[in-house]
Amino acid sequence: MSRRNIFELLTEKYDVVKEMNKIRRIFNKLRFSTIQFSSEKLTLEELFDFYALPSWKQRGTVFSYKEIKAKLHLPQSFSALKIEEILLTLEYYINVLFAVNAKCFNIKNPLALPSYECRMLVSNIDILLEHLNYKPLEFPKEELVILVPKNPAATAVAEISSEEIAFAILKYNHASLKGQLEEKRKLLVSIANEYEPLLEKPVEGFKDYFAKTTGLLNNLNIRHNNKAGKNKNEIVAKMSPEELESWYDELYQLLLFCVLCKDNYERKGKVSELLKNLKTELKAK
Helix, strand or coil: CCCCCHHHHHCCCCCHHHHHHHHHHHHHHCEECECCCCCCCEEHHHHHHHHHHHHCCCCCCCCCHHHHHHHHCCCCCCCCCCHHHHHHHHHHHHHHHHHHHHHCCCCCCCECCCCHHHHHHHHHHHHHHHHHCEEEEEEHHHCEEEEEECCHHHHHHHHCCCHHHHHHHHHHCCHHHCCCHHHHHHHHHHHHHHCHHHHHCCCCCCHHHHHHHHHHHHHCCCCCCCCCHHHCCHHHHHCCHHHHHHHHHHHHHHHHHHHHHHHHHHHHHHHHHHHHHHHHHHHHC
């Protein structure tokens, strides 16, 4: 077995909870010098309170960052993978950084330049969001940043899947997998195996999508070797890695679509039943 280099070892396992706590520590550790408070350094949140909050369009009626954190019920630390808590906290951090950057680092109010830790903090937040399949969406006029799924369909399917398959679904979208054909193939097999019973019982009106999804799984060098041997297909055999990866990505989206079709079909049945009962109740009156 070949020796793994240092970079492969560093990126082998990413612990979301551990990395979130690291981000929290760096966020709380940052200090800035100002002309007004030359004798002491302010934390990022104190800087936010003094220079950004009074004119921040999203302030509402709050007087301090402490009041914002209390309203949001942000945890002191993270011990479990609670995605909603992590995203809410990251959204708070990003908005504080956004407001401070917009309102403090200018000629009228010169401050010490952001430290290397500040730049690393932003980078670590970006990396964590990448692993969670989220991205920041800025609204400059409203002075607001919100976090949204990079792929809403992937997030929706992940939320109704087992933990192992949810990880596979979200991992497929990760930027580090671009060009990693074999890794993507393995993830597609895992996802397809999980939802095999669903693919075998297509939703009425969407049978063609289910059939095409199964067809690609069986003929695109995923479940079977379609580049050589008895299952060889000349078209697939001649595909470049880039073209094959493009078709893998298309198949990934089809798989998500089929799962969401089934989920929404069941939801439609529940809604129909409720509406039927509501109409019956109205007639009875």
